[in-house]
Amino acid sequence: MYENNNVGNVTYMTNYINHIIINFALVLILLFFYQQNTFLSNTQLGIFIITYFIGTVFLTPDIDTRSEPSRRCGVLFKPYTIMSHHRGQTHKWYGSFFIILYILIILSLIIIIFDPSYLFPFYNTLLTYKNEIVYAVIGIFLSNFFHIVTDFLS
Numbered sequence: 001m002y003e004n005n006n007v008g009n010v011t012y013m014t015n016y017i018n019h020i021i022i023n024f025a026l027v028l029i030l031l032f033f034y035q036q037n038t039f040l041s042n043t044q045l046g047i048f049i050i051t052y053f054i055g056t057v058f059l060t061p062d063i064d065t066r067s068e069p070s071r072r073c074g075v076l077f078k079p080y081t082i083m084s085h086h087r088g089q090t091h092k093w094y095g096s097f098f099i100i101l102y103i104l105i106i107l108s109l110i111i112i113i114f115d116p117s118y119l120f121p122f123y124n125t126l127l128t129y130k131n132e133i134v135y136a137v138i139g140i141f142l143s144n145f146f147h148i149v150t151d152f153l154s
């Protein structure tokens with residue numbers, strides 16, 4: 001679906017809501033089958049569900065244009081929206097990694113601005129929680145992947 005740049009446009013809103021409905025329906029189907037063979041801990045499953053939600057509502061591939069998701073992310077994603085073109089890198093299967101990399105760069109810049117001495121402790125913390133971060137990446141990746149497939153099929 002091509003997003004309309006007019007934020008108040010009815011067609012645009014429907015597209016955004018359709019993405020949310022389809023993404024949530026797909027993850028509910030996944031979770032339904034998941035219960036039959038539990039291989040994730042409750043923490044890992046919780047992280048996946050939270051980041052899947054974030055990837056569906058906020059950090060969607062449509063962050064590359066003036067859209068409801070980019071508006072919801074506020075000023076932090078403004079540079080990303082300006083630098084990218086719609087249906088560019090974020091609408092590729094690996095697009096969520098660009099979004100995650102962008103978040104890492106922004107967080108690093110914020111830390112550097114306030115107190116650079118926190119930068120390496122920050123990276124150390126990320127490494128400490130690398131097992132949990134894997135499920136966060138999977139949550140965002142899968143929600144973005146479903147968005148791209150929906151765009152492709154519509």
Ligand SMILES: [Zn+2]
Nearest residue numbers: 061062147151
């Ligand atoms: Zn899209």
